[in-house]
Amino acid sequence: MSNAKSISDTLDKDDFILLTGRANPELANSVGRILKTEVSCPISVFSDGEIRVRIKPNLRRRIVYIIQPTSAPVNDYIMELALMADAARRASASEIIAVMPYFGYGRQDRKEMSRVPISAAAVSSLLVNAGVDRILTIDIHSEQMEGSISRPWDNLYGSYSLIPLLKKRKLQHLVVAAPDKNGMLRATGYAKLLEAEGVALVYKERDVTLNNVSNTMGMIGEVKGKDVLLVDDMIDTAGTIVHAANFIKQKGARSVRVAGTHGLFSGDALKKISESEIEEMVITDTIRPREEVAKNKKITIVSVAPLLAEAVRRIRTGESISKSLIL
Amino acid sequence: MKIFSGSSNIPLSEKVAEALHTKLASIETMIFPDGERRVKLNESVIDEDTIVIQSTNTPVDQNYIELFFIIDALKRSGAKSVTAVIPYLGYQRQDHVFRDGEVVSLEVMIRLLESLGVDSVIAFDLHSIKIPELFHVPVTHLSALPLFVHRIKSKAFNALVSDNPKEFLKDTILVSPDMGGLRRIEQMSELLDSLPWIATVKDRDLRTGDITIKQFEGPLNPADLPGKRALIVDDMISSGNTMIQAAQLLKDNGVVSCDVFATHAIFSEEAAELLQDSSIDRVYVTDTVLVPEEKYFPKLHILSVVETIVKELQK
Numbered sequence: 118m119s120n121a122k123s124i125s126d127t128l129d130k131d132d133f134i135l136l137t138g139r140a141n142p143e144l145a146n147s148v149g150r151i152l153k154t155e156v157s158c159p160i161s162v163f164s165d166g167e168i169r170v171r172i173k174p175n176l177r178r179r180i181v182y183i184i185q186p187t188s189a190p191v192n193d194y195i196m197e198l199a200l201m202a203d204a205a206r207r208a209s210a211s212e213i214i215a216v217m218p219y220f221g222y223g224r225q226d227r228k229e230m231s232r233v234p235i236s237a238a239a240v241s242s243l244l245v246n247a248g249v250d251r252i253l254t255i256d257i258h259s260e261q262m263e264g265s266i267s268r269p270w271d272n273l274y275g276s277y278s279l280i281p282l283l284k285k286r287k288l289q290h291l292v293v294a295a296p297d298k299n300g301m302l303r304a305t306g307y308a309k310l311l312e313a314e315g316v317a318l319v320y321k322e323r324d325v326t327l328n329n330v331s332n333t334m335g336m337i338g339e340v341k342g343k344d345v346l347l348v349d350d351m352i353d354t355a356g357t358i359v360h361a362a363n364f365i366k367q368k369g370a371r372s373v374r375v376a377g378t379h380g381l382f383s384g385d386a387l388k389k390i391s392e393s394e395i396e397e398m399v400i401t402d403t404i405r406p407r408e409e410v411a412k413n414k415k416i417t418i419v420s421v422a423p424l425l426a427e428a429v430r431r432i433r434t435g436e437s438i439s440k441s442l443i444l
Numbered sequence: 445m446k447i448f449s450g451s452s453n454i455p456l457s458e459k460v461a462e463a464l465h466t467k468l469a470s471i472e473t474m475i476f477p478d479g480e481r482r483v484k485l486n487e488s489v490i491d492e493d494t495i496v497i498q499s500t501n502t503p504v505d506q507n508y509i510e511l512f513f514i515i516d517a518l519k520r521s522g523a524k525s526v527t528a529v530i531p532y533l534g535y536q537r538q539d540h541v542f543r544d545g546e547v548v549s550l551e552v553m554i555r556l557l558e559s560l561g562v563d564s565v566i567a568f569d570l571h572s573i574k575i576p577e578l579f580h581v582p583v584t585h586l587s588a589l590p591l592f593v594h595r596i597k598s599k600a601f602n603a604l605v606s607d608n609p610k611e612f613l614k615d616t617i618l619v620s621p622d623m624g625g626l627r628r629i630e631q632m633s634e635l636l637d638s639l640p641w642i643a644t645v646k647d648r649d650l651r652t653g654d655i656t657i658k659q660f661e662g663p664l665n666p667a668d669l670p671g672k673r674a675l676i677v678d679d680m681i682s683s684g685n686t687m688i689q690a691a692q693l694l695k696d697n698g699v700v701s702c703d704v705f706a707t708h709a710i711f712s713e714e715a716a717e718l719l720q721d722s723s724i725d726r727v728y729v730t731d732t733v734l735v736p737e738e739k740y741f742p743k744l745h746i747l748s749v750v751e752t753i754v755k756e757l758q759k
Contacts (some may be wrong), residue, residue, distance in 0.1 A: 159545070163653070164653075164682065164683050164712045164713050165501075165502055165504075165682050165683075165710050165712040166502040166503060166504055166712070167502075167504050167534065167535055167537075167538070167549070168504075168505070168549070169538065169546070169547070169549070170546065170547040170549070171543060171545050171546045171547070172545040172546075173545055176545075188478075189478050189479040189480075190479060190505075190506075191478070191479055191480055192503070192505040192506040192508075192509040192510075193503075193505045193506075195505070195509060196504075196505040196508065196509070199552055199556070200547045200549055200552055201547070203547045203548065203549075203551070203552045204545060204546060204547035207541070207547070207548070208545055221480060222480055224480075225480070225482055228520070230484065231521070232484060232485035232486070232487075232488075232489070232517055232520075232521040233482060233483065233484045233485075233517055234482075234483060234513040234514070234516035234517040234520065235516065235520065236480075236482065236513055236516070238516075239512055239513060239516040239560065242559065243512060243556045243559065243560075246555050246556055246559040247552050247555070247556065353477065353478055354477050381478050383476075383477035383478040383479075384477040
């Protein structure tokens, strides 16, 4: 990875501009600092709650990066992004890139039952219709979403930011675990990068005939005496991850850590985490950490700003995104 | 024909269905812990003409996105046509570039609705007569003015405002709170036996958004105002500030009563309290926007646009 100085030196600051909505201006400003460029927030709000966008800098023939994770309040942040894209288009930007470190509605990625919308696809296509030329995400819930628009979509991974910190923990006899059946690919990826001893899988077993408890846990893999790292793409209400962590500890693990890219921490997630066997939870700042998240003693936050800054630079210069940025 | 309702104004949707001797089609909205919503249609819509009723007032983004998802679900589930009844069309005041670098939010909303496959749109009293031109699908632009005229001509209303009901219209003038409402006020005048009208002049500071109203414009001489009864007509009441300042200026110039007629009750911030405490005597709005009970105030009267919508849907 290039260091901060060389990143900013290879860019002509006049031919691109960074914009941010209200979702995570701190992250956008960190990216701006690395690239040594100003970040403007063109959003204001009318008394009835309608958003107004006015972009003051000249955008003509410039690449516009709009940094906006669509976390809660998701509908407002999607609309801000769409309206900023429209304003940039009207101001003759040469390319409009939606940098969405977190992609809201990403879990509604298919018709899981009859007569429902594919909300994630509705969002991506509405962004394109508003003027977005390219989407850049980090750990989108399902990568098939890239096919929902006929434009370029680059998906990066939080592992780029998380791995260096996890390596510093010098975990002995490391086992990487997935908290559900869908997380196995991610777990094996982390295991390879961290040179772990093995992988494990925690799964839910529905066995209504044996007892009335709807979910009992099962596990594949050996965790006894190991330092276990559970990995997931997002920590939402934290129910699944806390259950898995407690189960692993119960099975004799020496310690249980969690690494996740997106920290939503909905409902009483923080309380559950505090009361759990989780020793440390490492997340990134794709979603702006609320004050109580930042203050939580078990939670360590690592920034994706260097990753985004490098991606912004490479999109600008036409270099490969996959080479050494995607771990 | 199946009628679905978004969550912004369910009472209005229910009344429309009832007037059409049917029931609202079943739809459920699930809210996840992180605030994301998922809509689900509980009835088949294959080869059906479908109607979705959703005003896009505050919370505007949530109401629009819900409408987008419902249209997406209807289209993906095989609906033959989707008509969006949007009694209040949010973002309609942002219909052109006011200053360099600004977004045309309404145009974005229209583009998004059309990209999802909406076949036609029905809306009420749009802020500007040019708004239907921004659409590429057919738009029916309905008006609440006939409802207001009907109320103004009613015996009950005349008894409320005048000691001498028969002479009522003789003492009455129409007022547009800004010159932008000229077409509306001329229409209204025509519907009310050519009542004379006057406009107040609104100065808006584009930077702060503050407005001041200090003078009159229009055919009526301000010197003739003393003793008159004013009917102020506008498309919407947002903060209430415009109406309140206009009414105060009218009363300062000798007008004896001020009644307000506005289609959309946006009532942002403290509008309800401010209107109640103002020199306005009565406020008439419609149910294009659902007024929550905590925003009711004694001077408020709500008329219903249900019949107008139903007549249009029956065409």
